[in-house]
Amino acid sequence: MNLRIGLSSFTYLWFLLMLFGPIGALIWSAYGEGASALWRELLRPEAIFALKLTLLITAIVVVLNTLFGILTALLIVRHPFPGVTILNTIVDLPFAVSPVIAGFMLVLLYGPNSLIGAFTGQMGFKIIFALPGMILATLFVTFPFMVRELVPVLQEAGTWQEQAAHMLGAGNWTTFWHVTLPSIRGGILYGIVLTVARSLGEFGAVLVVSGNLIKQTQSATLYVYQAAADFNSAGAYSVSILLCTISVIILVLMETLKKYGEGKRA
Amino acid sequence: MSIEVRKLSKIFADGHRAVQDVSFELLEGEMTAFLGPSGGGKTTMLRMIAGLETPSSGEIYLSGRRVDYLPPQERQIGFVFQNYALFKHMNVFENIAFGLRVQKRNSAYIRERVSELLRRVDLKGLEQRLPDQLSGGQRQRVALARALATEPRLLLLDEPFAAIDAQLRKELRAWVRNLQKEMGITSIFVTHDQQEALEIADRIVVFKQGQVEQLGTPQEVYNSPQTPFVAGFVGEINRYQTGVKNGFTDLGVLKFPIKHQDGRNVIVVIRPEDVSLVPWSAQEDIQAMVLQTTFLGEFFKVDLELADLIRITAHVPKSQGIGLHPKDRVALRIKSFKTFDGLSQLETVFDPTRRAVQEESIFPVGEAV
Numbered sequence: 001m002n003l004r005i006g007l008s009s010f011t012y013l014w015f016l017l018m019l020f021g022p023i024g025a026l027i028w029s030a031y032g033e034g035a036s037a038l039w040r041e042l043l044r045p046e047a048i049f050a051l052k053l054t055l056l057i058t059a060i061v062v063v064l065n066t067l068f069g070i071l072t073a074l075l076i077v078r079h080p081f082p083g084v085t086i087l088n089t090i091v092d093l094p095f096a097v098s099p100v101i102a103g104f105m106l107v108l109l110y111g112p113n114s115l116i117g118a119f120t121g122q123m124g125f126k127i128i129f130a131l132p133g134m135i136l137a138t139l140f141v142t143f144p145f146m147v148r149e150l151v152p153v154l155q156e157a158g159t160w161q162e163q164a165a166h167m168l169g170a171g172n173w174t175t176f177w178h179v180t181l182p183s184i185r186g187g188i189l190y191g192i193v194l195t196v197a198r199s200l201g202e203f204g205a206v207l208v209v210s211g212n213l214i215k216q217t218q219s220a221t222l223y224v225y226q227a228a229a230d231f232n233s234a235g236a237y238s239v240s241i242l243l244c245t246i247s248v249i250i251l252v253l254m255e256t257l258k259k260y261g262e263g264k265r266a
Numbered sequence: 267m268s269i270e271v272r273k274l275s276k277i278f279a280d281g282h283r284a285v286q287d288v289s290f291e292l293l294e295g296e297m298t299a300f301l302g303p304s305g306g307g308k309t310t311m312l313r314m315i316a317g318l319e320t321p322s323s324g325e326i327y328l329s330g331r332r333v334d335y336l337p338p339q340e341r342q343i344g345f346v347f348q349n350y351a352l353f354k355h356m357n358v359f360e361n362i363a364f365g366l367r368v369q370k371r372n373s374a375y376i377r378e379r380v381s382e383l384l385r386r387v388d389l390k391g392l393e394q395r396l397p398d399q400l401s402g403g404q405r406q407r408v409a410l411a412r413a414l415a416t417e418p419r420l421l422l423l424d425e426p427f428a429a430i431d432a433q434l435r436k437e438l439r440a441w442v443r444n445l446q447k448e449m450g451i452t453s454i455f456v457t458h459d460q461q462e463a464l465e466i467a468d469r470i471v472v473f474k475q476g477q478v479e480q481l482g483t484p485q486e487v488y489n490s491p492q493t494p495f496v497a498g499f500v501g502e503i504n505r506y507q508t509g510v511k512n513g514f515t516d517l518g519v520l521k522f523p524i525k526h527q528d529g530r531n532v533i534v535v536i537r538p539e540d541v542s543l544v545p546w547s548a549q550e551d552i553q554a555m556v557l558q559t560t561f562l563g564e565f566f567k568v569d570l571e572l573a574d575l576i577r578i579t580a581h582v583p584k585s586q587g588i589g590l591h592p593k594d595r596v597a598l599r600i601k602s603f604k605t606f607d608g609l610s611q612l613e614t615v616f617d618p619t620r621r622a623v624q625e626e627s628i629f630p631v632g633e634a635v
């Protein structure tokens with residue numbers, strides 16, 4: 001009994017230190033700056049641009065990552081082919097590789113001095129130090145989230161429901177749309193939450209590929225970094241708090257949606 | 267719809283031969299049971315007919331039309347899975363309506379058809395429940411209603427009653443049987459419960475290691491098993507391996523006349539209910555001692571020992587069994603037996619039914635001992 005009390009108070013303490021502490025510190029320091037200063041900082045064109053850019057990247061990444069994540073997970077679980085174990089390992093690569101190194105690899109592959117980069121450059125289309133590179137970098141670091149979320153869900157669901165649908169006359173498309181997709185909906189939602197959170201917060205990979213050009217390739221986290229480096233603490237606090245708030249709202253929204261989806265039929 | 271299967275085989279990727287060269291024909295409107303031990307290939311056979319498994323070789327015909335190259339969704343077959351495979355995220359109504367929606371029926375028709383099916387399977391009022399909120403028996407009935415909704419030409423059921431307790435199981439199978447009769451839909455169900463097969467099937471296909479051991483009506487399979495395996499799987503048996511001596515089985519007191527050459531190996535099979543006990547008397551040919559009696563509800567199972575330490579089991583009526591005790595001495599009469607040659611093919615059936623009927627009227631043995 002004593003052990004349990006000890007353990008649980010230790011857990012709470014840990015939570016306090018690791019999670020609430022930093023958030024509390026952020027809010028506390030921001031409070032010190034005064035609301036009007038924060039508001040002013042948030043409305044600066046550079047800040048607004050950075051936030052918009054981050055939201056745009058996040059939206060595009062969520063769509064692409066969801067599509068490819070579902071496809072990859074289906075491939076791994078439902079249509080195992082020779083070498084599927086290798087693919088399954090490669091999916092985790094972004095977890096293992098430092099984002100900075102990931103960004104560096106992208107620069108090597110798509111940068112102005114690379115074959116592909118030179119080619120697209122001639123077509124008047126830049127990848128690195130531009131939006132496409134930032135999207136690629138964010139896609140790279142978020143790729144495992146959807147796949148890792150869906151593989152166990154698909155494995156657990158098995159193919160019984162799909163077989164039943166076929167026996168009832170449903171073709172592959174109908175079956176996918178009305179049976180497979182709804183049965184992994186929870187996993188998809190959670191994968192989206194993780195992808196959004198990571199996209200909003202990605203720093204290292206984006207920093208390397210973007211070049212951090214103000215009002216061109218400066219995303220929200222890069223803006224915070226820059227503001228902090230320039231001793232503009234009010235600017236750093238305001239954008240940080242906004243990013244945090246968006247993440248929390250999305251988390252809560254998805255959690256609610258999930259409960260709603262489970263409680264009610266499709 | 268009639269089904270014909272010709273030389274169907276299934277070899278899995280790992281080289282396992284789950285079904286080997288199976289051929290049979292089933293008639294329109296009949297209920298057929300696939301019966302056999304675990305791993306016998308029943309599910310594989312059913313899945314090949316459904317199109318969920320591709321045969322390695324052979325052909326499948328439904329009403330004379332070859333279907334084995336068609337995908338499952340084009341075969342118009344209803345399938346009830348062993349685990350029901352209900353759509354977890356759809357309520358009962360939507361589960362049953364699924365096939366109708368695929369057929370693009372209008373919503374008035376769907377509502378009417380689903381409600382008719384719900385009435386049939388006795389689930390009115392549960393339309394809005396999700397599968398998780400149903401009992402096993404209710405899920406089973408939803409699965410059945412879902413399979414029937416599109417009026418399939420053939421209904422396949424893989425161990426439909428396996429996950430249900432004994433009482434409900436009995437009710438459900440009688441109920442499914444009635445429904446099937448009423449609708450006249452050709453059906454196949456898989457089971458390894460011989461009682462279930464005997465009770466509700468028009469015909470039984472006995473599988474063993476991927477091959478058909480016997481196909482026949484319940485009576486044929488029970489009364490004239492073609493192999494010792496069938497005899498043992500459908501009902502209980504006493505089984506003796508022996509030789510032939512001077513035109514008789516070489517089994518000591520169990521000396522039966524058979525027509526085979528001397529020295530050959532034969533298998534003698536006697537059903538416990540074909541062993542009747544009569545009061546002990548020196549005149550009787552087969553004398554025995556009771557080893558143990560077991561009350562099994564409708565009858566007693568009596569284990570006996572004959573001279574030469576041969577053992578035999580008899581099923582006797584309750585009134586008779588109640589008076590029997592270990593070490594009692596009784597005499598036996600064998601009403602019928604079968605012999606099979608070394609290759610397990612049926613050779614002799616000895617079944618003097620008339621005599622057997624007379625013997626049954628003998629008073630309880632216990633009193634006379």
Ligand SMILES: Nc1ncnc2c1ncn2[C@@H]1O[C@H](COP(=O)(O)OP(=O)(O)OP(=O)(O)O)[C@@H](O)[C@H]1O
Pocket residue numbers: 278279280282283284302303304305306307308309310311458
């Ligand atoms: N996908 C598969 N790959 C390899 N072997 C398989 C596969 N499915 C079934 N088998 C094998 O084929 C044989 C027949 O299996 P099947 O499921 O048809 O048996 P069954 O008669 O339905 O048994 P049960 O009564 O236990 O359900 C078994 O030995 C089984 O291990």
Ligand SMILES: [Mg+2]
Pocket residue numbers: 308309310456
């Ligand atoms: Mg089976």
